[in-house]
Amino acid sequence: MYMRTMIYKIFTGCYIVAALVLVAACNDGLDIQTKYPFTVETMPVPKELKVNETAKIRCELKREGRWEDTRYTIRWFLFDGEGTLKLEDGTALLPNDRYPLEKETFRLYYTPLSDEQSSFTVWVEDSDGQAVELEYDFNADNDKEDGDGSGTEEE
Template identity: 45%
Template sequence: MKKILDLMMILCCMAASFFCFGSCSDDLNIQQEYPFTVEAMPVADKIASGQTVEIRLEINEEGSFSGTLYTLRYFQPDGNGILKMEDGTVLKPNDRYLLGEKKFRLYYTSKSTNEAQTIDLYFENNWQDIRQLSFNFNNKKMEKEISDVSVTLD
């Protein structure tokens, strides 16, 4: 009797293991690519030649995969200026720069006397998903302030 019970227990365990392993699929569904957005804090819309504007940016992902990398490229279709990263790296138009953080700052310094200036920022992940942000600046002429000075002669 004991042999029959042991044999039935072994058969039940084997049947349960075949059922569990038989229902598994070899296709693993690991998601690596997640949509993302790039958000910017508001920036000044008027800038004078030589003046610098801080641009605060944040990349927001809908999910997270540790192997996702983000790069930045920029173009300046209107005007002339210099774009720098927080660490002082001067960006060259159309060159790709690896972003180490998802929350960072850029600094744009106007070198233009044109009426309008535009910079286009392109953010791309390693899955070729691209987002674009454009910033438009109007030229603000620096006006010299003249204060009234009164001179008293004795």
């Protein structure tokens, strides 16, 4: 009889401890991850450009996870030379202004407007404040014999 009472008390104590652990482990808030790291992969670009020759920069946003409400923007800053940067839809980007990125695969088109070296930085940012920085340097191709510098390119 004494043994039966002792076993009953041990089991009751274990149940109470287990119930307390379960109650203490419960959390009213759900932990939902909304912030995922990302990178931007680009294809190689030419190192030299003539005045008005356009370089196509192919970019792809690589996300490690997906949160439906995450939005991405792009901005740029030209710190050497003169030139224009456009999105594939023809939108000319103004320095330091943010523009929404609608697709994960996109193209940028840079055209130097002077015969000096061009250097610029592109930032792709998400709505959580994370940013990826891409830096580009183009040397001036001042060789007059190579072509007319019309800026045409092949697909």
